Each structure stands twice: as structure tokens, then as C-alpha cells.
Amino acid sequence: xxxxxxxxxxxMLHLTTGRVGCLLSKQVVVALTSSGARMSSHGHHEVSDxxxxxxxxxxxxxxxxxxxxxxxxxxxxxxxxxxxxxxxPWTALxxxxxxxxxxxxxxxTYPEMKRPSHEWKTVIxxxxxxxxxxxLVVLWQCxxxxxxxxxxxxxxxxxxxVQRMLDMQINxxxxxxxxxxxxxxxxx
Amino acid sequence: MSLAKPAMRGLLGKRLRFxxxxxxxxxxxxxxxxxxxxxxxxxxxxxDFYKQYDTTKEFNNMREAGVFESVRPTGK
Numbered sequence: 560x561x562x563x564x565x566x567x568x569x570x571m572l573h574l575t576t577g578r579v580g581c582l583l584s585k586q587v588v589v590a591l592t593s594s595g596a597r598m599s600s601h602g603h604h605e606v607s608d609x610x611x612x613x614x615x616x617x618x619x620x621x622x623x624x625x626x627x628x629x630x631x632x633x634x635x636x637x638x639x640x641x642x643x644x645x646x647x648p649w650t651a652l653x654x655x656x657x658x659x660x661x662x663x664x665x666x667x668t669y670p671e672m673k674r675p676s677h678e679w680k681t682v683i684x685x686x687x688x689x690x691x692x693x694x695l696v697v698l699w700q701c702x703x704x705x706x707x708x709x710x711x712x713x714x715x716x717x718x719x720x721v722q723r724m725l726d727m728q729i730n731x732x733x734x735x736x737x738x739x740x741x742x743x744x745x746x747x
Numbered sequence: 748m749s750l751a752k753p754a755m756r757g758l759l760g761k762r763l764r765f766x767x768x769x770x771x772x773x774x775x776x777x778x779x780x781x782x783x784x785x786x787x788x789x790x791x792x793x794x795d796f797y798k799q800y801d802t803t804k805e806f807n808n809m810r811e812a813g814v815f816e817s818v819r820p821t822g823k
Contacts (some may be wrong), residue, residue, distance in 0.1 A: 726812035728805065732796045733789065 619667045630665045638663060 575716075610616070615627035634642065644652065645660055652660070686705045710716060740747050754761075809821050 723812075723814065726809060727814045728809065732792055 617666065619665075619672050621669070621672055630666045631663045634663070 569574065570679075605623065617626045617628055617630055620626075641656060641659060641663070711720075725736055725739050725741075731737055738747050739745075770803065810818050813820050
């Protein structure tokens, strides 16, 4: 079942990142792992972040909408009576009851899953920091690593090179020599 | 709270019927623009250049400037 495997791999990914405490995935970790208060409603008796992978899992994913199990496993008496009422005609359910049933089955709605985050600021900031460090490295290397420039880069040599190109009439129609006024010996 | 049923079929066809004529038209416009903006002026520029081109005169100019190895400048 590809959906469970994907969900399991995603869960494993943010388990490891939870341990590393990566700044970027912090929101992902918070969103997807269970907090202490919510753990009790699931009936899992884990203290740390370890999850029993042999049991059906819940996930909030945009691309796989229906998880293997509902959000709330362990129902108290009010929830149980609501579930009983759900077995009857649904037109008998009030709007609040329908919403309560939805919230029993799912953790986040699609808009809640899609809510924007501040992650982009971290990304852009990290990018600029790396650019800065790279710039410093390049500066150091320009000073300490590069050999002296070839003699053909000098001013005199470059001027003689330009004159030779004009004498040869390099690209006389649309290119280099086309910009040179041969009569008045100047650039057009 | 009853919404209209969304379109379930013919989505690709609808998209193609909309986008393909536009794509063809834009491609033709791009090709025509390049032809009449770039290639025709370029052909004209080359034609005009070579209408006024005196081969021998230019050769002698280049020879005097010293760019050839097969013929030295006159004198020496």
C-alpha cells in the first residue's frame, strides 16, 4: 500500500529531524508529531517520539487525503454517542454535530494544512549568508590563489590588439569594424 | 449548501481547444517577427555592403597595415 509506506517514510523523516532539532523543519515537526496533550487522545503509551509503525497511522497530507485511521481513536462517552447517531440518517445531525464528527476523523482541514509559514525568511536569509561566505572565499582566493594576469591583458597590448582587428576588418558589416568610421578614424 | 456539479469530462479537450490556436498564432507571429526584424535587414545590410566593396583597394589597405604573412607591405 503505497500511501502507508509514504506516510511511514514521511513520519521517519520528521522523527530524525525532530531529534536533530533542525530550524527549518521545526514547524513540520510540530505540525505532524503528536504533542503530549494530544497523545492521550490516541491511546498510545509512548513517552518519546517513537511511533509504532506496525499500527495503522494517521497523517495530514495534501496528496493523500484519507489516512489509515481516524484522528481520534480513543472516544469518550459523548464521542461514542455521537458515533452511534452517525449510524442513523445524516439529515438528523445538526451542523455542529457534523463538524464534531469531522474533527473526530481529521486533525487539520485542507486550508489549515496549507496555511502559510515563515519558513521562506529562513531560506532566503540562509541563502544570503551562504552568498556572503562564498564572496569572502572568492575575495581571499583572488588575492592569494590567482597567478599574475597574462601580459596580453595590459592597456598597451589591448590597444594594439584593437588596432589590428580594425586593420583586418573584423565583422565589417554588422559587428566590430562596422562601428568604426574608417574615414575619420574614430568610433561611430 | 448545494453547489453545482463541477465538469468531470472533456477537461483536456477544452484546454487544447483554447490553448492550441493561441500557441500556433503566437509561434507564427514570433517567426514572422524574427524574419522581418532580423533576417531581412541582415540580408539587406550584406547586399548593401558588398555593392560598394572594392576588393583590391581593401586588400591593399590590409597589406599596408601589415596583417598578412604572405605579402609584406610595399617598400622594404
